[in-house]
Amino acid sequence: MTEKKCVAITGAARGLGLATARLMLGRDWRVALLDRDAEELDRAAPALPDAVAVTCDVSDPAQVDAAIAEVLGWSGRLDALVNNAAIADFRPMEQTDFALWRRIMEVNLDGVFLMSQAAMPHLRRTRGAIVNVSSISGLRASTLRTAYGTSKAAVMHLTRQQAAEAGEWGVRANCVAPGPMDTAMARAVHSAAIRAAYHDAIPLNRYGGEDEVAEAIAFLCSDKASYITGQILSADGGFEATGVGLPALRGTAD
Numbered sequence: 001m002t003e004k005k006c007v008a009i010t011g012a013a014r015g016l017g018l019a020t021a022r023l024m025l026g027r028d029w030r031v032a033l034l035d036r037d038a039e040e041l042d043r044a045a046p047a048l049p050d051a052v053a054v055t056c057d058v059s060d061p062a063q064v065d066a067a068i069a070e071v072l073g074w075s076g077r078l079d080a081l082v083n084n085a086a087i088a089d090f091r092p093m094e095q096t097d098f099a100l101w102r103r104i105m106e107v108n109l110d111g112v113f114l115m116s117q118a119a120m121p122h123l124r125r126t127r128g129a130i131v132n133v134s135s136i137s138g139l140r141a142s143t144l145r146t147a148y149g150t151s152k153a154a155v156m157h158l159t160r161q162q163a164a165e166a167g168e169w170g171v172r173a174n175c176v177a178p179g180p181m182d183t184a185m186a187r188a189v190h191s192a193a194i195r196a197a198y199h200d201a202i203p204l205n206r207y208g209g210e211d212e213v214a215e216a217i218a219f220l221c222s223d224k225a226s227y228i229t230g231q232i233l234s235a236d237g238g239f240e241a242t243g244v245g246l247p248a249l250r251g252t253a254d
Helices: 015-026 036-049 062-073 099-127 146-169 184-189 192-201 210-219 247-252
Strands: 005-010 028-036 049-053 080-083 129-133 173-180 231-236
Touching: 005 015, 005 062, 005 099, 015 028, 015 210, 028 036, 028 062, 036 049, 036 146, 049 062, 062 080, 080 099, 080 210, 099 129, 099 146, 129 146, 129 210, 146 173, 146 210
Parallel strands: 005 028, 005 080, 028 049, 080 129, 129 173, 173 231
Antiparallel strands: none
């Protein structure tokens, strides 16, 4: 068993997963990049030394078992699992058919369960950590998020169940709930009016960066968080803390 710690990150071919991979590689972790998009993985992996790319659909039990076996064969150990893979689909409830509902649940919730279950025996050996990536949409309801928000709320409770059950083995389970992030997708679909509305609702008055949220994930994976488990950490610029708020009053705060 090698001495260098190993983390497996799902949804790692782009976005927050890739940002987390880069950050943890820079902190001397070995990183396994898991994603169902083989072509995107092939583009991302060569730029990341000490990383291995594993194609895996986290909603498929057979692929999950095979992926964990491949990571263990490559590294010899597993110290952290970051469940980041998710589908973000926003539409009204009456336009969310059952097939779409199930697909969102299969990836966003079932995938977290399957990956964690497959990784648990190996995390017990290293007294490792699970970090589940949820969303601020799991903490506060919003428009067009019936399936997505519900799946992310369930991930938060699953995190607490994992912490309660795995704690006796020294395995920690925590959850990061990102708020609005300045991603390529957000830049493509958020109009100037939407961005302005988000800025008004966020106390820090801006979107978060992927690297900023990755810092929260890396911290919870690390020994610096050795006595933290069962927690939901909102990396959201204060978005959840302020509730509905009255942006029009902000200018009068002084």
